[in-house]
Amino acid sequence: MGAGVLVEVSEVSKAYKAAGKNEQILSGISLQVKEGEIISILGQSGCGKSTLLNLIAGFDTPDRGTIYTAGIEVKEPAKRCVMLFQNYGLLPWRSVLKNVELGLLDLTEAERRSRALAYLKLVGLEDRADHFPHQLSGGMQQRAALARALAIRPQIILMDEPFAALDTFTRYYLQNELLNIHANEKTTILLVTHDIDEAVFLSDRILIMSAGPGQIRKEIPIHSSRPRDRGHSDFQHYRKLILDEFRLTGPQASEEYSI
Ligand SMILES: Nc1ncnc2c1ncn2[C@@H]1O[C@H](COP(=O)(O)OP(=O)(O)OP(=O)(O)O)[C@@H](O)[C@H]1O
Numbered sequence: 001m002g003a004g005v006l007v008e009v010s011e012v013s014k015a016y017k018a019a020g021k022n023e024q025i026l027s028g029i030s031l032q033v034k035e036g037e038i039i040s041i042l043g044q045s046g047c048g049k050s051t052l053l054n055l056i057a058g059f060d061t062p063d064r065g066t067i068y069t070a071g072i073e074v075k076e077p078a079k080r081c082v083m084l085f086q087n088y089g090l091l092p093w094r095s096v097l098k099n100v101e102l103g104l105l106d107l108t109e110a111e112r113r114s115r116a117l118a119y120l121k122l123v124g125l126e127d128r129a130d131h132f133p134h135q136l137s138g139g140m141q142q143r144a145a146l147a148r149a150l151a152i153r154p155q156i157i158l159m160d161e162p163f164a165a166l167d168t169f170t171r172y173y174l175q176n177e178l179l180n181i182h183a184n185e186k187t188t189i190l191l192v193t194h195d196i197d198e199a200v201f202l203s204d205r206i207l208i209m210s211a212g213p214g215q216i217r218k219e220i221p222i223h224s225s226r227p228r229d230r231g232h233s234d235f236q237h238y239r240k241l242i243l244d245e246f247r248l249t250g251p252q253a254s255e256e257y258s259i
Pocket residue numbers: 016017018025043044045046047048049050051052194
């Protein structure tokens with residue numbers, strides 16, 4: 001594994017059995033994520049994005065190929081690499097504070113509490129520590145989930161469409177927050193999204209996946225300094241590049257891509 005590489009996926013393939021048939025979901029996927037990078041994976045629905053993240057998180061194992069995170073081969077879920085889900089994954093019967101404390105069971109009670117409160121403060125939720133998840137808006141619940149992931153102090157955070165369930169303004173707000181937090185914490189982030197603007201706004205590089213079976217078709221580096229302006233011509237340039245990649249511009253724009 002090269003210096004500074006935190007995620008290394010080499011020639012990974014995965015098939016699932018469905019309705020008695022073996023379906024090849026991923027074929028020969030290789031990618032690297034370097035320390036401190038934000039990388040997005042964009043691709044049409046069903047191309048295997050979540051499957052790939054699940055393999056990197058250690059929830060499942062590849063049929064072929066290898067995956068290393070922070071230099072260690074992935075065989076099972078580990079604290080060095082945590083997943084943030086679209087539906088937040090908060091336990092409804094535990095307070096926000098207790099949810100954030102969940103991943104910290106190896107600390108003493110006092111350490112657990114102070115670490116959880118520090119990360120709740122970081123995401124602007126310190127005054128909601130005693131609330132229950134259903135008492136928070138969707139955006140606040142995702143911030144609580146982000147605090148829980150960060151509190152573990154993982155080297156890598158995997159995000160599976162983390163803001164997809166939120167309205168546009170909350171999504172923009174949280175994308176800004178994520179970049180602020182990233183600037184401080186320097187956590188390496190690998191993100192799956194359907195949202196082209198989100199990928200351009202957040203990423204150092206965008207990996208475009210094609211389907212049937214899932215492969216990485218193209219890598220697009222985003223050479224635009226942060227903070228990025230969604231209305232700037234640079235932003236529109238990258239947007240167009242990606243839309244062209246999915247043939248979503250021009251008179252014969254394909255409707256079969258749902259991005
Ligand atoms: N555990 C499983 N068993 C059988 N098939 C599965 C399993 N998990 C995923 N699949 C299949 O793998 C394919 C890819 O699914 P995956 O969720 O990885 O795609 P995706 O690109 O993340 O899609 P979306 O963007 O719609 O979330 C789908 O056809 C799905 O039905």
